[in-house]
Amino acid sequence: MNTIRKELVIIGGGPAGLAAGIAAREAGVEDLVILEREHEAGGILRQCIHNGFGLHRYGEELTGPEYAARDIAKAEELGLDIRCDTTVLSVDGDRRVTCVSRTDGLQIYEAGAIILAMGCRERPRGALGTPGTRCAGVYTAGAAQKFVNLEGLMPGKRVVILGSGDIGLIMARRMTLQGAKVLACVELMPYSSGLNRNIVQCLQDYDIPLYLSHTVTDIRGRERLEAVTVMEVDAKRRPIPGTEQVFECDTLLLSVGLIPENELSQRAGVELSPLTSGAVVDDTLQTSVPGVFACGNVLHVHDLVDFVSDESFRAGRAAADYLKGQAPKGGTLAVRDGEGVRGVVPQKLHPDQDVTLMFRPAGVYKNASVVVEADGKEMARKRAMIFTPGEMVALPLKAEKLAGVTGDITVRMEVR
């Protein structure tokens, strides 16, 4: 067993890990490694062959692999050490990272700093508790996407999609383009959790009906899926008797939420937020364990990769500052979710630093404002025609606004 000292270990070579690595190297961290469990870097972008990535960062529409390729090229140019086919087995509170690979066996890195960039996973059927049989043909949308886009194999021909998350919407279009019939997209909530542009481009353009306030209540089929029962739900999300519709289908794709993959963080003693399921961080994206940072979808599930990259650049720079002993000093203020706001990140901030607050609205709010307050004073406000849970809100806050603040900072939604 090999023990290696490293200034910085980045766990995950998706868009978050790549951006963090690039930023850390550019900020002067020479001795760093990125550990990636897949055969290639790029993360989930590798299977996202649709376009729409990079609008904010590059002002152009790239496919997932194209977006990833730019960061990989930059990482190569900077000579970053990316170890693929390498799975991290554990991280401890002393920043020891144990990983394994076919070629290097079991290795332990003793890191000066760690950036957690493991991304997220999809909620499976089991987490929903949907009853029925355990037949073949029930997949998460991402697993189906992997089969179709990376393996060239079709998981089914007649499809119902449960949940209107972005991957589900994208797969509705993808399966249709490959000759499958997508019968319906069924969403439990009265609104979609996906991006509006995906509703338009992936459902409406292909005449795929979206059933809001509906859910799948039964899954039938002894061997392969044969049918699902869809029912309307009431305001408390309980199925309404008498609203049963049966869809004969061979495939049910689930796009019912993403969960940050924090099992490693948890075992390292990192405090997690029950609201984001990611780490509790300060404005430098440092977690409760000193020298351990988190960024991207492992911190909170983003809507756009552009924001993942942006956040991860900050994490890379912050880790570099930490390693140079230049991390911000002094106490922090707490940031709290107010009405209509869920999971503001960061949860703590140094009042002498500029910061961007990010969160998802707790529901749909029309003609509303996001208001940031502390000590009974308003510090920032952002108005919009509509806020939805599918689209993240980013709210920059200048350090000068925070001068003299002593109490908690609250972010809330205000409807006019």
Added chain:
Amino acid sequence: MQTYTDILIIGAGVVGCALARELSLRCAADVLVAERACDVAEGASKANSGIVHAGFDAKPGTEKARLNVMGARMYPAVCAELGVPYKQIGALVVAFDEADRSTIEKLLEQGEANGVPGLRIVEHDELMKMEPNLNPAAVCALEAPTSGIVSPYELVYALADHAALNGAEFLFDTEVQGLIPTAEGWRAVTADGDILCRCVVNCAGIGSAVLHNQVSDRKVELVARRGQYDVLDHPEQPPFTRTMFQCPTKMGKGVLVSPTVHGNVLLGPTAEDIPDGRDVSTTAEGLANVAEKVKLTWPGMSLRTAVTNFSGIRAHEVNGDFIVGKAAPHCWEAVGFESPGLTSSPALAAEMAQEIIASEGFGPKEKIVPPQPKGKPFNEMTPEEQAEAVARDPMNGQLICRCEVVTEAEIRAAIRRPVGARTVDGVKRRCRAGMGRCQGGFCAPRVVEILAEELGLPMTAITKGGGESRMLVGEI
């Protein structure tokens, strides 16, 4: 097609496989196991509570009581020899009122009459210290220290592998539809032709009554009694260290909360009599019922970390006891082998193998092959052992299932075992790939690929669980 064998075992559940192993170790006869599903342990043996019952539930004097106590005693040795996960964690049957107290007093009496060691009644204060997450409304409980937990399907895989190593053969996707006596023994009718045998054993689970009634004048009636369960992800700290039962009802042992040998938490089962013995679906009502009843034992229960739900079918004989022994000349059986069937199976197999060999006059086995346990899972190794495992086989350095930490070497080994996995579910149950919180979301595509490679099949031919349960419908 016509096949001949000395001994035909119908059903590759825990009884069939335990018996196949005993016979293949003890006598020189040819053993053939015919199974209607695509793998062993596809019926009740894979979908039950995984409890090795201490033996206080069954009425003294019944076959259930006798075989349960005997079987429970055999478990530690059998599991150690075969390398099957088994832990003697003990059990508590909790009383929530004075009526329950009289029930557990009766269970204590019954258990003592059955010869169950170490039983005692624990009063409230001590009970809450033993299991702090228990509902404080608990009055007292019966403690059964010899109660254990086992991975039921892994036991069956190990039994089948050991039987196969000693020459037993397995015929899958083969349903025995009828038994016809012949001058030399029996003719078993299947869709693919007849199997001729000298003697036959009917351990066809929920299908065993039909075969019994073909060969015997003493008719039996089986009821399909479904049990639904929820499974929670492995918590850092298990809520209970023992199996927690509520008082039994006339339908069964009641709802339990138990850690599993792999550190998950098992909740259930329901007990519903249903018309179709193959209907292993779960229902909204059933799962709601489990959740509600579990809260009596564990008020802090949350389904937020649920990874899956499932159901299994108990083959309940209307008179309530096992029907075991000789059904007709050259024909043995285990009918109505519901709980405590899993616990009783090693005892039944040992006893029945002896009877069959004596009665049929089969000669002794000359060479016995020892079991080849699958070894410690990568996930449970120390870092030093993991380093060694990768050095020995670099494929151990390739993780496939991230939730349960399963390596490519382990998946390939599961497929290459004597009775190896041929389906995605078969891989899952043999080495836990896909058993975790993402339920195969990440690893299923890779598992399909490895199965296709190992079996020499196209990926589109790979099924989830046999039959028409194909994972993929075609190429793009």
